[in-house]
Amino acid sequence: MSSVKISNLEKAYGNVKVLHRLNLDVEDGRFVVLLGPSGCGKSTLLRMIAGLESVTGGDILFDDKRVNDVHAKDRNIAMVFQNYALYAHMTVRKNMAFSMRLNKTDKKTMDEKVNWASSILGLDEYLDRLPKELSGGQRQRVAMGRAIVRDPDVFLFDEPLSNLDAKLRVQMRTEIKDLHQRLKTTTVYVTHDQIEAMTMADEVVVMRGGYIEQSGTPMEIYDNPNNLFVAQFIGSPSMNILKCEVQQNNGAQSAVIGDTHFPLPTNSSLQVGQIIHYGIRPEHFHVSTQAQHGSIVGTVKVVEPTGPETHVYLNIAEHSLCAITRDRIELRPGDAIHLQPDLGHVHLFDGDTSNAI
Numbered sequence: 608m609s610s611v612k613i614s615n616l617e618k619a620y621g622n623v624k625v626l627h628r629l630n631l632d633v634e635d636g637r638f639v640v641l642l643g644p645s646g647c648g649k650s651t652l653l654r655m656i657a658g659l660e661s662v663t664g665g666d667i668l669f670d671d672k673r674v675n676d677v678h679a680k681d682r683n684i685a686m687v688f689q690n691y692a693l694y695a696h697m698t699v700r701k702n703m704a705f706s707m708r709l710n711k712t713d714k715k716t717m718d719e720k721v722n723w724a725s726s727i728l729g730l731d732e733y734l735d736r737l738p739k740e741l742s743g744g745q746r747q748r749v750a751m752g753r754a755i756v757r758d759p760d761v762f763l764f765d766e767p768l769s770n771l772d773a774k775l776r777v778q779m780r781t782e783i784k785d786l787h788q789r790l791k792t793t794t795v796y797v798t799h800d801q802i803e804a805m806t807m808a809d810e811v812v813v814m815r816g817g818y819i820e821q822s823g824t825p826m827e828i829y830d831n832p833n834n835l836f837v838a839q840f841i842g843s844p845s846m847n848i849l850k851c852e853v854q855q856n857n858g859a860q861s862a863v864i865g866d867t868h869f870p871l872p873t874n875s876s877l878q879v880g881q882i883i884h885y886g887i888r889p890e891h892f893h894v895s896t897q898a899q900h901g902s903i904v905g906t907v908k909v910v911e912p913t914g915p916e917t918h919v920y921l922n923i924a925e926h927s928l929c930a931i932t933r934d935r936i937e938l939r940p941g942d943a944i945h946l947q948p949d950l951g952h953v954h955l956f957d958g959d960t961s962n963a964i
Contacts, residue, residue: 608793609669609683609760610635611656617664618651618817625651626817628665633810635670638787638794642804643814644840649797650765652814656795657763658682669760685754686763689770691746693738693753699725700734703752717756724752727789728782744775751786762787764796768803780806801841805829813837835961838886838954844918844929846886850958853881862955865924867903872950875964882958891952894919894932895945902945910938919944 611633618626626648633639641649654660656667658679667674674682693702701708703724704717725731728748738746747767754762764783768776784807787794798804804811805825812822813836821833832838838846851862851869860877861868862885869885877883895902905921905928919930921944930946938944955964 608635608791610671611761611793611795612668612671613652613656613665614668615665616652616655616662616667618648618655618660619663624663624817626655626663629817629819631812631819631822633793633795635793636791638784638796638807638809639812640796640798640804640808640810641812641814642798642801642840643820644799647814648817649799649814653763653765653795653797656761657684657686683757683760684763685757685759685761686765687747687750687754687767689766691738691750691770693746693749695738698735698737699730699741699749699752702738702749703756705753706757720756720758721752724755727755727786728752742775743771744779747771747779748782751783755786755790759792762792762794764794766797766799768798768800776800776803783807802843805841811841813840831963832954833963835884835886835956838956838963842888844889844931846888846954847928848956849885849924849926849928851883851885853877853879853883855879864926867924869903870901870948870950871955872953875955877955877964883964884956884958884961886954886956887948887952889918889929889931890916891949892930892932893947893949894930894934894936895947896936896938896942898945899947902947905944905946907938907940907942907944909940 613629613631616626616629641652643649651660655662662675700721703721707717725734728751730748730752733741733745768779771779780803808825810822811825811828813820815836821828821837829841839848849864851864853860854863856868860871862871862883903923905923907919907921909920911918916931916933919938921928957964
């Protein structure tokens, strides 16, 4: 296993710069997820770590050894792609053993490694089948098995679950996480799906426009987003954001939009007249059909029961919000709904810079 260090890394195609002086440390044995929207540079970064893209500036280090000019085949990495990349004419066994055959590994060692990987991945009964005879999830496990037998220092995953249906994605998330917990191999995983990132990662690296916006554990990023982009990108449903003006109201400050006053945490240091973005996640509202002291009144638009909780979409001051409740409340479109924000979970962002206050 290896640690991976990215130091002032840059990538440009001609005059177009796609990665901007990135710095990132992936500790030995950690599972790090690169998360961001399409075009943010996460797959380019992964391919640079793999040696499939050249470095424009900066350094990539494996265990403090610079690998910028080391060929991909000599980096001892294993990559799992979105499209599986299996050989259609080869059985599962031969697909998994392919890299070892290229390296002229002896048959006994090949058989031992293939049997070991297939037992971990539940592929024993499929070893003599062709890829066309397998489901999507089974093919992805074969691709993972082919990577495992190489005994790599680093696993690289490039959106490996994108082609699977929703139920299978959930199952494969669990299998990949379980695999990492067994093997303890350093892993860098690319996805645009924040649920994958939250459920699988030791550390999440949020990217946008070729920059790293924030990195940390999933809950650190969820609970303490650095800026408006991270706040809205992480979480489903996403954080409610309202652009408000700070006003003095009965001796206390509040964030005002239209005629609606949102209470502010008592420890917030804001100026009257300051423009801010007021953020609160849907689960941090107390929801009631009855008026409460200081509650905010909205109008129900859509009600989505999910079983364990209910998602309520509503309008307040002509703005759309979402609130989540675990109480069994009867609500219909057009009903009045009363919300009280949990002030311990209110997020404030500067109206100009969008950075957390």
